Amino acid sequence: MLHTLVILVEDLPGVLNRVASLFRRRTFNIESLTVGHTDVDGISRMTVTVEGDDHHIDRLTHYLYKLVNIIQIEDLTYKQVVKRDLALIKVSTVSDKRSEIFQMVEVFRARIIDVTNQSVIVEITGDIEKIDGFVEVLKPLGIIEMVRTGSVAMERGPDSLFHAENGYQELTQSMN
């Protein structure tokens, strides 16, 4: 099944390469991966969706922890989460379907963020299924180009994902 992992990493050059290299050499397939900064200096956050049963994902988590720059990994698969994807879709408006496009944008609560006399760019956020659905209805209307971000996810409720001992509080390591 599809798992959603959140990985907190040190914001250093090459960390993405280390993570991607690990997925490849341990033969895991990344469905989607997003990276961005967090509110904490020096810590980036990756959201990875990856296919595998629980045992596989357990292995993957252990392998990931072996990477020195990885701070924390959380599997959000079985938690109450909000999960969002963002898509920009450029649609042709030269045909007679112009009003139909505007209607669909309305129905899906998407937004038009660029207009020319031949095209519009539509922005939509939502879960994967919603965006998939929107793309399906736009296809016959003439998609020129599309880009999707891949999922980002966050647990519902008041708690922070960060474990105090993992990131906010700097660990002091003594030489042996």
Added chain:
Amino acid sequence: MKRSGAQIVWECLVREGVEVVFGYPGGANLPIYDAMRGYPSIHHVLTRHEQGAAHMADGYARVSGKVGVAIATSGPGATNLVTGIATAHMDSVPVVFITAQVSSKLIGYDAFQETDMTGITIPITKHNFLVTDVYEIMPALREAFYIARSGRPGPVLVDIAKDAQQALIDNWEYDHSPFKMRGYRPNMRPAPSSIHDAVDLINHSKRPLILAGHGILMSNAMEELRVITEKGNIPVAITILGKGVLPANHRLNLGMMGMHGEAWVNNAIQEADLLLAFGMRFDDRVTGNLNTYAVNAKKVHIDIDPSEINKNVKVDIGLVGDLKEILGQLLPLVETQNRVDWTDHIAEMKGNVSVRDIQNLPDNGHLYAAHVINDLWRFTSTDTVITTDVGQHQMWAAQYYHIDKPHKWVTSGGLGTMGFGLPSAIGAKFATPMSEVWTIAGDGGFQMTAAELSTLAQEGIKVNIAVINNGFLGMVRQWQEFFYDKNYAATPMKSPDFVKLADAHGLKGIRVTQRSQVEAAIREAQATEGSVVIDFKVEQEDSVYPMVASGSDLQDMIRRPRVLVETPKDS
């Protein structure tokens, strides 16, 4: 004090207690070499190939228990290390590799001798660093040594741009303060409750077996192992890297498990009701077919690396942490038991199969590798360090050279790297200069790094080399014999005259063709001041037995065809 980046490299090595480095100079690491003369406490060994430097640092680390260091220049110098880095990685050996990189302004422009070493070595290092700023050299090296030796040890590569080596810091001082690594927590501890669960399984087990691996040596848990073994009368099977965890002649040390392990050991594994895996990782070479592996046994796995638990074999209890600490906690809780039925049963299995041993073959004029190696064991002391190359001779060495003390046995287990033997022996000699050091190599593997004979001669140190010369890439030939209809494709190998090769290096060479000459040759090698190469011309088509074919059930062993075989050819 004013220091260049290159000087800081040496300053850091001195602070880490480094006494010897193995390396090779070139354009990009010239500043490091230029600064070397200011640090005479560190001896530099010029190798003949960077792979040699890597294996030497590896052999040094395995025998000394310290972190080994190898240095190479950018591009081809650095890529020549790769086999050695991967070898150290697979066997969890702490080595810091210092490579030079082209100047930071040139990185990414395909500069002369530019190779992306941090990219190349991500999968084969525990961690690596690219340093382009002189101020980052010290932090990177401090972290590199710490990472290499802590937790599950492993190789760390530090790639330092040439301009960072050349840059100066006016008021440089070594930073002794503790440092911060947010993502690195090597010291895990198991929950007390799982310790008690493990003890419960042990105390209720009638047929327990300890599987002892390299981790015991790494964690220095030999004494704890001995006490647990004796207290509970729990027999010990060892992995090839575990040789030395318990004296070979200890009544509870059964010997090696796995593909070429002893038959009674593999059978005992299959019959056990409890496996206690200590610092080993259930490699496919020791388990055979996983579906039929020790199906009747509960399993307890203790390892410092959580990713090893449940990786190959699903276990009932996994304890993550330092073995010495965990065994220390188990120790007082393990009940004294005699388990005489179980140990008697194993002794019986052992008695049954040892009559097939080639050792019982009378001298029929043939020279068998097993005899050579067994004689080498008989005529050397328990303080002797043995390193091996890879192939049949390695397996015979594991079977017939009995190791009684820790850190006396060095072999490439995980990667099986031909060419490892001679350079690792040179490294071992630097780790323990007063010990007798031998390497046992095949004619094929010896030639992969035989250029290091010249290093040996230049350094003027003594390492004896036993070449088990069968005229074949023997282990591959054996597989061809067993599984490919004796189609000996690309395995017959013609070698130079090894006696003359030794001579060309100013070393003594001895040729042995008869069993009756073996002892005299070993004695002569021991009595000679410099290094000696002995060319043992052994039976060409002998095979290693028993053998669990790749993927077969562990109890399903190919046995030596008849007790008193002449050659396997006529079987």
